Amino acid sequence: MYDRYQGLIFDMDGTLLDTEEGHRQAWSEVLAKYGMELDLQAVIGLNGSPSWKIAEFVIDSYQVDLDPFKLAQEKFEIVESIVLDMVKPLPIVEVVKSYRNKRPMAVGTGSMHGFAERLLQHVGLRDYFSAIVGADDVQNHKPAPDTFLRCAQLMQVAPASCVVFEDAPFGLQAAKAAGMDAVDVRHL
Incomplete structure (x- = not known):
């Protein structure tokens, strides 16, 4: 898809x-x-x-x-x-599992980097992602595009070739500002 x-x-x-x-x-x-x-x-x-x-x-x-x-x-x-x-994984995890080793994937979060690493490790998802960008990794937070632009940079993928999965208005605004398509997971 x-x-x-x-x-x-x-x-x-x-x-x-x-x-x-x-x-x-x-x-x-x-x-x-x-x-x-x-x-x-x-x-x-x-x-x-x-x-x-x-x-x-x-x-x-x-x-x-x-x-x-x-x-x-x-x-x-x-x-x-x-x-x-x-903590429990949400249904979008099925997309993550289906694209493992097929496309580079990253996490762009408003949580601190170390916290994100530990949570993803705890639920067995850390190894699915080539990059994690947390609030402490960027100067400007969502709705600024910095988090998602840094993800694209770390994955070595052009921003226009990325899609962002989000549940929050600030995150959806950030994806748009980064020139990326976005999927509002609240409507899946």
């Missing part, structure tokens, strides 16, 4: 892996320490963003004087243990 593309790029959280509940639980624990809650409807538009951007949004919403990077770090310190216990 995707044979016309020379490279396949996948978002991780919400596209390849069901990690949402773990991220939500980690945010709830961290924010509770400061008397705050995560408004799920309000942050849904930030899906695909690095944690510090979500922290910045929450801090602005509550108008408190906290460092978004420190808050994101606190969340990061607990999220891995929570997510590892509950």
